[in-house]
Amino acid sequence: xSQNLKNMPxxxxxxxxxxxxxxxxxxxxxxxxxxxIFWLVVGTVFGLIASLKLHDPYFIIELPSxxxxxxxxxxxxxxxxxxxxxxxxxRIRPAHLNTVAYGWGSPAGLGVAIWLMARLCRVPLRYPTxxxxxxxxxxxxxxxxxxxLLSGGSTSIEWLEFPPYVTFxxxxxxxxxxxxxxDMFVHRKPGHVYVSLWYIMAALFWFPWLYxxxxxxxQLAPAQGSVxxxxxxxxxxxxxxxxxTPLGLAAAYYMIPKVIGRPVYSYYLSAxxxxxxxxxxxxxxGHHLIGGPLPAWLITTSIVASVMxxxxxxxxxxxxxxxxxxxxxxxxxxxxxxxxxFGAMSYTLASLQGSSMAFRELNAITHFTHYTIGHSHLGLxxxxxxxxFGSIYYIVPRLLGREWVSALLIKVHFWTCAYxxxxxxxxxxxxGAIQGWMLQHPENPLNKFSDIVEATKxxxxxxxxxxxxxxxxxxxxxxHFALMLLKFGRSEGGPTLLAQPESNTDSAGSHS
Amino acid sequence: MLGSLIxxxxxxxxxxxxxxxxxxFKKMDQGAKIIFDSGEPVGKVTDQFPGVDMKKKExxxxxxxxxKKA
Amino acid sequence: xxxxxxxxxxxxxxxxxxxxxxxxxxxFQFGQLQPFVNEDxxxxxxxxxxxxxxxxxQVYEANGCIYCHSQQVRPDYxxxxxxRGWGARRSVARDYIYDKPHLLGTMRTGPDLSNIGVRQPxxxxxxxxxxxxxxxxxxxxxxxFRYLYxxxxxxxxxxxxxxxxTAEDAPAEGYxxxxxxxxxxxxxxxxxxxxxxxxxxxxxxxx
Numbered sequence: 111x112s113q114n115l116k117n118m119p120x121x122x123x124x125x126x127x128x129x130x131x132x133x134x135x136x137x138x139x140x141x142x143x144x145x146x147i148f149w150l151v152v153g154t155v156f157g158l159i160a161s162l163k164l165h166d167p168y169f170i171i172e173l174p175s176x177x178x179x180x181x182x183x184x185x186x187x188x189x190x191x192x193x194x195x196x197x198x199x200x201r202i203r204p205a206h207l208n209t210v211a212y213g214w215g216s217p218a219g220l221g222v223a224i225w226l227m228a229r230l231c232r233v234p235l236r237y238p239t240x241x242x243x244x245x246x247x248x249x250x251x252x253x254x255x256x257x258x259l260l261s262g263g264s265t266s267i268e269w270l271e272f273p274p275y276v277t278f279x280x281x282x283x284x285x286x287x288x289x290x291x292x293d294m295f296v297h298r299k300p301g302h303v304y305v306s307l308w309y310i311m312a313a314l315f316w317f318p319w320l321y322x323x324x325x326x327x328x329q330l331a332p333a334q335g336s337v338x339x340x341x342x343x344x345x346x347x348x349x350x351x352x353x354x355t356p357l358g359l360a361a362a363y364y365m366i367p368k369v370i371g372r373p374v375y376s377y378y379l380s381a382x383x384x385x386x387x388x389x390x391x392x393x394x395x396g397h398h399l400i401g402g403p404l405p406a407w408l409i410t411t412s413i414v415a416s417v418m419x420x421x422x423x424x425x426x427x428x429x430x431x432x433x434x435x436x437x438x439x440x441x442x443x444x445x446x447x448x449x450x451x452f453g454a455m456s457y458t459l460a461s462l463q464g465s466s467m468a469f470r471e472l473n474a475i476t477h478f479t480h481y482t483i484g485h486s487h488l489g490l491x492x493x494x495x496x497x498x499f500g501s502i503y504y505i506v507p508r509l510l511g512r513e514w515v516s517a518l519l520i521k522v523h524f525w526t527c528a529y530x531x532x533x534x535x536x537x538x539x540x541x542g543a544i545q546g547w548m549l550q551h552p553e554n555p556l557n558k559f560s561d562i563v564e565a566t567k568x569x570x571x572x573x574x575x576x577x578x579x580x581x582x583x584x585x586x587x588x589x590h591f592a593l594m595l596l597k598f599g600r601s602e603g604g605p606t607l608l609a610q611p612e613s614n615t616d617s618a619g620s621h622s
Numbered sequence: 623m624l625g626s627l628i629x630x631x632x633x634x635x636x637x638x639x640x641x642x643x644x645x646x647f648k649k650m651d652q653g654a655k656i657i658f659d660s661g662e663p664v665g666k667v668t669d670q671f672p673g674v675d676m677k678k679k680e681x682x683x684x685x686x687x688x689x690k691k692a
Numbered sequence: 693x694x695x696x697x698x699x700x701x702x703x704x705x706x707x708x709x710x711x712x713x714x715x716x717x718x719x720f721q722f723g724q725l726q727p728f729v730n731e732d733x734x735x736x737x738x739x740x741x742x743x744x745x746x747x748x749x750q751v752y753e754a755n756g757c758i759y760c761h762s763q764q765v766r767p768d769y770x771x772x773x774x775x776r777g778w779g780a781r782r783s784v785a786r787d788y789i790y791d792k793p794h795l796l797g798t799m800r801t802g803p804d805l806s807n808i809g810v811r812q813p814x815x816x817x818x819x820x821x822x823x824x825x826x827x828x829x830x831x832x833x834x835x836x837f838r839y840l841y842x843x844x845x846x847x848x849x850x851x852x853x854x855x856x857x858t859a860e861d862a863p864a865e866g867y868x869x870x871x872x873x874x875x876x877x878x879x880x881x882x883x884x885x886x887x888x889x890x891x892x893x894x895x896x897x898x899x
Contacts, residue, residue: 200756
């Protein structure tokens with residue numbers, strides 16, 4: 111141990127080490143969380159607007175005429191047109207995706223990853239200032255990128271809409287962060303390398319390859335037509351499978367055992383699940399292009415890999431379930447556990463659904479429909495985002511030394527988002543299935559394209575309502591987080607989980 | 623179809639065999655316990671809602687259960 | 693599992709396998725396709741797009757058309773795309789060799805556009821549809837692209853390219869709606885969208 115003060119009991123020593131590690135990454139991790147939560151709210155607004163436009167195409171299509179009239183007088187020519195054009199669905203929708211993926215998802219994951227690495231390597235983060243600077247750079251990239259999207263500068267490549275100069279900024283920022291994360295790993299305390307670390311190190315290694323290759327072969331030195339298609343979806347699916355999924359699983363594998371106080375059920379299963387994921391997931395990309403202008407061998411390989419994914423997914427599910435068994439009552443008392451278990455269960459569901467969607471027969475119906483959107487939200491929100499929420503609820507008090515202010519705010523957040531996402535996924539799945547079925551049966555005179563549009567509208571309206579529910583949850587979360595940063599957190603009261611080493615002597619006698 | 627199945631499945635099997643024969647799976651279960659330390663040992667719940675006395679609530683809940691059974 | 697090198701090799705191996713399979717091999721297998729040249733007529737397929745149509749493709753990209761429209765016709769053993777009249781054959785890799793970037797799309801909130809130039813050759817229809825989609829397609833949820841058009845005072849005679857609009861879409865008395873250069877380019881692009889030619893690997897079903 112680095113500071114083994116002989117007079118302190120071992121518990122106090124460990125607590126001190128934990129506190130030192132937490133203190134070293136306080137500023138960068140909180141900065142990443144603040145970044146993530148800010149863009150989460152912005153992204154949810156974009157999402158809500160996009161959702162409303164899908165069933166109500168006249169929803170805010172231009173500035174009100176009286177406002178435009180005055181704005182025209184006091185601004186450069188074309189300002190009104192630029193603002194009006196930024197409001198179109200075709201720009202708001204990618205703004206939503208890029209904001210939630212690169213503004214919320216990635217910074218949240220990076221913040222959680224840095225803290226997990228510091229804790230699991232049991233060394234402080236060196237040069238936290240550089241990591242914070244990287245965080246600021248990331249935000250600059252986001253602002254410039256979203257601005258570019260809204261003003262018509264999108265590359266029109268899904269998941270890679272940011273112009274090349276923005277991806278360059280994000281890439282540099284990412285490099286700065288991962289260098290110091292890997293530095294912690296290299297200087298780690300001797301001992302076993304925990305499963306979460308495998309997932310994080312893998313994600314940090316894979317993401318730059320994915321981002322770099324995709325940007326080079328589609329933007330800078332473009333491959334030919336349909337080859338871009340497969341590279342696009344190799345990237346898009348792997349952003350989910352080799353970036354977000356490992357970060358989410360890393361968090362789940364730490365939070366679940368740590369909160370309930372029981373080690374992971376079968377560590378062998380964790381290792382097996384990890385390598386199976388690494389081997390199979392990266393081949394899935396072609397399942398986004400079934401029926402597309404690509405050779406059959408490519409599509410078939412992706413379908414086979416998508417089905418093989420059942421193996422690591424089921425293995426992980428068994429592991430989490432058996433770890434939780436007998437401890438489900440802790441869900442009553444732990445905010446983190448609620449969010450993380452919800453997320454872990456959603457991971458199983460989303461992945462099994464995904465494997466089923468790869469079969470050509472089902473894919474013929476679901477491809478190009480809202481069913482796919484339901485699936486992507488099940489994965490990125492019900493799985494990844496809920497786990498990130500849970501992780502942030504765990505980490506922030508340990509960084510600030512204060513407990514969350516209000517149990518009510520946490521419960522509002524959980525229930526609005528849980529009901530919201532379940533409703534959203536159900537509505538989109540049913541609506542999408544109807545849409546797909548009608549698309550596949552044009553012989554029925556009631557399945558003209560205009561009929562299909564009418565049939566999906568009620569489902570899309572329902573989805574907007576679920577989006578409002580989720581918006582409420584996010585605002586509660588953002589407000590609560592701001593309160594914590596403004597030092598409104600509780601510092602005492604009841605048997606607080608942040609008891610200082612001295613007062614730990616009460617519980618010291620009760621453990622084995 | 624068969625080709626990709628053989629290829630992917632085969633690589634998985636080979637990788638497992640390689641790992642097992644290179645001692646990757648020794649002493650695995652020790653690894654699961656590394657997230658605990660003396661201050662946060664196995665058996666201790668480390669998260670709860672703010673302002674809620676978990677021990678007390680759990681005792682109350684178990685007491686209610688006992689009363690129902692009686 | 694405890695050494696950085698072992699882990700690193702594992703990450704690298706699993707990743708590179710798929711990278712080779714999904715990125716590199718496709719690049720070499722169907723990433724250097726040449727257009728098909730009809731020996732009798734000298735025509736090359738897919739046809740080149742005009743400069744104006746290429747400008748229009750940029751307008752399509754800038755306004756996110758891909759988020760509602762696909763541009764790929766699936767084969768008839770797998771889908772009803774051809775039965776729906778979206779194409780006389782399935783799309784193949786060679787149809788996209790000039791597309792930088794590709795616009796294959798993943799959503800069909802609106803119809804597939806691979807052959808819209810064949811289905812709907814009327815420029816006037818496209819302009820009116822872009823300006824006020826619901827006037828051409830009742831119940832449509834396509835957004836009205838009003839900012840691609842200008843409302844201007846009629847100078848003397850009505851402009852030849854003014855849109856013919858009715859009811860609530862029509863401008864005030866004495867005013868007309870004309871397309872901007874971007875709208876003209878976009879419609880040229882839409883009119884160019886056609887896979888209505890046979891290739892050795894994919895013959896039109898009408899032949």
